Amino acid sequence: MQNIAILCSGGDVSGMNPALKHFVEYTLQKNLTPYFVYDGYEGLIDNKIEQASYCDVSGIINRGGTKIGSARSQRFMQKKYRDIAKQNLDTLGIEMLVVLGGDGSFRGLDIFYKETGIKFCGIPATIDNDINATDYSLGVDTALNIIKTSIDAIRDTASSFKRAFVIETMGRDCGYLALVSHLTSGSELCLIPEKEYDLKSFEDDFKKQIKNGRKYFIAIVSEGIKQDSSEIAQWFENKIGMESRVSILGHIQRGGNPTIYDRLMAYKFITHAVDGLLAGRDESVICYTKSGFEFNSIEEVTSKTKELDAELLSYLDKP
Template sequence: MAIAIMTSGGDCAGMNPAIKHFVDYCYTKEVQPYLIYDGLEGLIDGNIKAATYEDVAGIMHEGGTKIRSSRSKRFFEYEYRKQAFENLKKHKIDKILILGGDGSFRALNQFYKDFGVHFVGVPATIDNDIFGTSYCLGVDTALNIIRGATDAVRDTSSSFRRACVIETMGRDCGYLALVSAITCGAEVCIIPELEYDLESIGKRLKEEIKNGRKYVVCIVAEGCNKDKCTSTNQLVQWLENDIKIETRATILGHVQRGGNPTVFDRLMASKFVTYSIDKLLSDQEGGSVIVYNDSKFEFVTIDYVNSQKYEIREDLLELAKRLVN
């Protein structure tokens, strides 16, 4: 029996610990592990290799994905999916573990419908925006990178009595910005999910500065640059012109995707992979996604994951409402 693992879409810290545990656990279960390099593109091109312990030695602490990733337009076409299936047949692989997001899961679900290749999807995205799970692999590391950067920028802002606007990633989801604002002690949090009142925030900040505040930390989600929100540059101008405080912007960008995986992401990678392999070996269901809620793991269908758009929990939003008025 053979099972392959692949990473698809955006990379995140935690993927390498998952890949290492996949190989180790497969050998424990006397199953031949395979590595699919370069995501869906590699699947099409036949970039598939039987895994050895040497392939995954020393990668537990590394960010990103050792087997690399991709986004594939070709996989939308049947002829290329057929080519990918023929590549799997050469290695007698009929089961895949995929680390990625909902788009990657939809791609493999179609692959299963076409050719019957069973799979389990592991939610892996720093955006933490997959419906049905409260945690996605990589988000804890990303939050800790943002925390470190925000703490460092706060140091220099306080030295010069400045404001800082820190932009986090998150595509259309404000989760990273929200949790970072709460845990880093920001004075302002601007995300698509919460209504905010700049006039009210301005009055509050002016009063706080009058009463001794030396700096201001504002955390904004990148989605605000696309939605009908106040963008990062607009916030800088507002702070300087209205609040009358010197301001600098820091766009964290892809630094949030890398870095050494945290203990929590490493541990969760091991659990995700263990339960997923057991699932693939124990039943004949076509495709499912492993999710984590209320300290429990369970498997749900692709249709369930795609049935709704992810929404940030109300209790988290409630904690940040003081930062938007």
């Protein structure tokens, strides 16, 4: 039997545990021996690698985060530690790796493969949804639903106290979460890194809305914009004339019970990743687009900054 391992790298997302569950079940079905690497690339170096079985994944499909842990490894950037990781895999006879992570994780994999020949398939897993060549990353749907629930709850208070609320989402340099949440929540303002803005251009319209009876505002901003959320709140108070508050959703967006869609996508990502490795795809990332699932090279995935859907962006220009 061939041995295959899975690890999680970078930020955790809801959907990783469903992926781990299907990884064990599907690899055993394919007569492979599955292994878990605990704590990401750090676990590869520290030899935290254990054979997995059905009992290891029982009852985890509904849990957020990742049972096997994750990490961002500075040591893995150094060849001497990658050599140690290779020795640990060789000792266990592991020749294939499935990695749940993002751009940085995949770049590390690319170097590791070229040095060692360890076959791999990357699965995009980041709530930022900022990975080029894939329309969807594992964990995004759960994050969007967490944000939706938060916005709906905050709206209750905003309307009761006649306030403006500035709600900050994650996204680093990608405004996907903020944009989609804006379009699906009916908020009045959305600010993202991909779109230049001038707050002054909103002032006359917002004041007119207040005169016409508007009692509150919801503004959704991405953490990557040029201003702090507190500055946007001050603008509401000083220029619009409405008391304001800031809610930074932070890491709450990463956790929570995985949605049905993320559980299903985890199932599909894992199936394609394992099948690809068995079919001889030794160095790839499995991506999901409107055309379905497709394998891409590391270069295709990491060489370009992801662009938001032009149609979604165009909605910000509409009144």
